[in-house]
Amino acid sequence: MIEVDEEVPARRADRTGASQHVRIVLVDDHAIVRHGLRSILEREDDLQVVGEAATAAEALAVVARTRPHIVLLDLKLSSGDDTEGLVLCEELTRQHPDLGVLVLTTFLDGGLVVDAIHRGARGYVVKDVDTTELVSSIRAVARRESSFDSRSAAAMVQSMNAPASGPSLTERELNVLRELARGLSNRDIGSKLFISETTVKFHVRNIMRKLAAASRAEAVYEASKRGLI
Known part of the structure; x- marks a missing residue:
């Protein structure tokens, strides 16, 4: 079921550098994970969770309705496909070019990190990252910067530096x-x-x-x- 908060106009940053609400949609197939993330993120004055979704179809609908700045996206959205989120990432960024997608997943693989970036994601962090680093990544993506935790960055560099002559298996x-x-x-x-x-x-x-x-x-x-x- 789609969970959407009543839409509240975002406070846009002015030229003096005043802060703004970063509007976030959480996409994860586990409700308990979404609720935990919501409780963590809404402790921050500048972060506002405006919707949640458990499936790709729900995510597309809630993003279209709430127009968030950030989608926090898990790659695994069903038991049958561990990387359904990659396809969703590509579709979200195609439909909403200004949207910042930050992948938050349990899967750490250099090829997946690179694939996610190719499909439009601006960042990639693993789920056991600490709260401070997650919040910093969200803010970075909201500023249109890229953000990776240290392990995702290392995996991506290793994958990109792998010899072109053959695959790099972990x-x-x-x-x-x-x-x-x-x-x-x-x-x-x-x-x-x-x-x-x-x-x-x-x-x-x-x-x-x-x-x-x-x-x-x-x-x-x-x-x-x-x-x-």
């Missing part, structure tokens, strides 16, 4: 890939590596994307050709 992705080559299911891989089945699916999708593979078997074949396993 250590975790290589571990998942080795188990794929042994024919293990997602559930069995998760049990062996002590990670959730959902996380395994996320890594498998990333592996397939990086290897330009259409299937798990093709990913293993491509990895074998490149000497990755």
Whole structure:
């Protein structure tokens, strides 16, 4: 269900540098996360949460209605797709060119950071970032600056500096890939590596994307050709 606050006109900054309300929409499929973020952000005098959404369709509707300055966006908006937020990011920034999208997610991968920026995001932070850094990132994006926490920035630089001749797989992705080559299911891989089945699916999708593979078997074949396993 879309949650929208009654629209309150934003206080625009004047030429003297007076502060303004930064209007924010929260997009996350977990209500408890949205409510926690709201309670944290609304402690700040200059931040105002004007709406919430759990799905891409809801997000598009609430953004169109409330016209926020910032969308705080999770990449995973459903159990079936770990990166649905990337598609939403691209659509939001296409429809609203002045909108600042700040990705707030549990997924840390250089390729995802770069992809998010290519799709219009102005920043990328992981969910365990401290409150002060999150608030600073929101304010930076509101000023039309880019903002990344230290780990996201490092992952992005590593991804961008990877040799063009081959894909850059993380250590975790290589571990998942080795188990794929042994024919293990997602559930069995998760049990062996002590990670959730959902996380395994996320890594498998990333592996397939990086290897330009259409299937798990093709990913293993491509990895074998490149000497990755």
